Amino acid sequence: MLSQYISKTPKSKVLFEENKEFMPYGVSSNYRYFDPYPLYLVRGKGSKVWDIDGNEYTDYNLGFGVLEVGHANERIIEVISDTIKDSSIMGFEYYKTGTLAKIICQRYGIDMVRFSSSGTEATMHSIRLARAFTKRKKIIKFEGHYHGSHDQLLVNVNPLKVGGKVPSSSGIPDEVIQNTIIVDWNDIDSFEKVAKEDIAAVIMEPVAMNMGLIPTDKEFMKSVFELSKDKGFLVIFDETKTGGKFYNGAAGYFGVKPDIIILGKAIAGGLPLSVIGGKREIMELIGPGKVAHGGTFNANTLSVNASIVTLRELLTESAFYQLHRLSDMLEIGYRDIAEDLGVELSVSKWGPSGSIYFSEKVPKNYKEFIRMDFSRWFTYFYVMLSKGVIPMGGFNEQWTVSIKHSEEDILKHIEVAEEAIKKAKD
Ligand code: PLP
Numbered sequence: 001m002l003s004q005y006i007s008k009t010p011k012s013k014v015l016f017e018e019n020k021e022f023m024p025y026g027v028s029s030n031y032r033y034f035d036p037y038p039l040y041l042v043r044g045k046g047s048k049v050w051d052i053d054g055n056e057y058t059d060y061n062l063g064f065g066v067l068e069v070g071h072a073n074e075r076i077i078e079v080i081s082d083t084i085k086d087s088s089i090m091g092f093e094y095y096k097t098g099t100l101a102k103i104i105c106q107r108y109g110i111d112m113v114r115f116s117s118s119g120t121e122a123t124m125h126s127i128r129l130a131r132a133f134t135k136r137k138k139i140i141k142f143e144g145h146y147h148g149s150h151d152q153l154l155v156n157v158n159p160l161k162v163g164g165k166v167p168s169s170s171g172i173p174d175e176v177i178q179n180t181i182i183v184d185w186n187d188i189d190s191f192e193k194v195a196k197e198d199i200a201a202v203i204m205e206p207v208a209m210n211m212g213l214i215p216t217d218k219e220f221m222k223s224v225f226e227l228s229k230d231k232g233f234l235v236i237f238d239e240t241k242t243g244g245k246f247y248n249g250a251a252g253y254f255g256v257k258p259d260i261i262i263l264g265k266a267i268a269g270g271l272p273l274s275v276i277g278g279k280r281e282i283m284e285l286i287g288p289g290k291v292a293h294g295g296t297f298n299a300n301t302l303s304v305n306a307s308i309v310t311l312r313e314l315l316t317e318s319a320f321y322q323l324h325r326l327s328d329m330l331e332i333g334y335r336d337i338a339e340d341l342g343v344e345l346s347v348s349k350w351g352p353s354g355s356i357y358f359s360e361k362v363p364k365n366y367k368e369f370i371r372m373d374f375s376r377w378f379t380y381f382y383v384m385l386s387k388g389v390i391p392m393g394g395f396n397e398q399w400t401v402s403i404k405h406s407e408e409d410i411l412k413h414i415e416v417a418e419e420a421i422k423k424a425k426d
Contacts, residue, residue, distance in 0.1 A: 001379045001423060004386035011052040012040045019141045044071025046192060046404035057390045058409050060399040065241050068266045069314045070404030076269040076306050083305045090301060097299045108249050109296050110261055110277035114286055115299040119264035120148025122274040125293050126260050127152060127412055130201035130234045132291045133282050140194060140202040142185040142364030146210035147203060147238050156182045157210065162367050186217045192214040195227040201234040206250035209241045209371040212355035213348045238297060240264035245351035247320050269310035273303035306416035319403050323352035326401045326410050330354060333414030343425045355398040376424040383420035389413050
């Protein structure tokens, strides 16, 4: 399996040896590295990407869930080419930012928004805002939920050991995470124990997408909202991923109105743009001399226009119908494989995304997730790569389909997956 990957990617290996002289692990984000060396990609078009060795892959990672419009989408190319002629950064506010703000507010049921460039920045700003609004310090986060790579929330995300509070990086002082409280996902009893009057906010991925794809217990979600009302703390939906999975995001899907919503990834057709949005009385705290929010690249002209086109023309309601249909086909395909091969494999899916676990049941939370043996997942992964399919970005990620994927792509995925899972089983 691994040998197949190695034999097909000699140039990636050479480039890795060169790059690691100048970049730790030869990559710009830890999540792009996997053993024994990362895959170096050259270009993409639609549902396909090509690596430096010239191998073609059907891509279901899509920039970790960003490119639901497909690689090098014609409309995105067109709008960026037109926009850049009039400059990429204005410094002062670009006149079309308000148009985008209105589209997002109306679509996601938000009163007001501010723009940043990454999910990390947006969640960082959101907890500052929640603290300013409530005049409280403590933030509840769920184990296994990822909110970007800033210190205060980089806790109990992919820890190898569970129990207690575990920073997910060296270099994070205890003092910085002192006010971050960790709770098990989908577990109302542990949530109730800490949901007190000194909490500023609870932040969550409304569907957990950094431990595969763990569905949300609706009763649990309901209780979180009830307790937040009761105790006076805010609910922050980190919809960096989920915001692009249904037309109105997870808030629309669950029919709830969180106090603050973060959006990112898919909403700008591949350009860097994130959103901190929320109820008017909270958002109005942002401003000079009040709650700080800034960023040189915020709402640059390229991201703004790419996002307007993405939301108005590409990720439409009918596009979601198509994305969900293709994703259903994948889900059914994986379930059939599990049954045909008699292998312990569980599948979970939400909208255009889904994940597989080499276990009898889909885990309920991080503790159940981390107990799994991932060696079979890696065998599956290397076989998939060597047969020309990038099934997802990692063992804790999920597949995503784009509007450029075809039924033929899906059938090929299923065919290759059958072979990969058979190998993983042996
Ligand atoms: N929040 C969630 C739920 C994410 O999945 C991610 C990234 O995967 C982030 C925040 C961080 O976003 P970014 O990588 O744009 O900083």
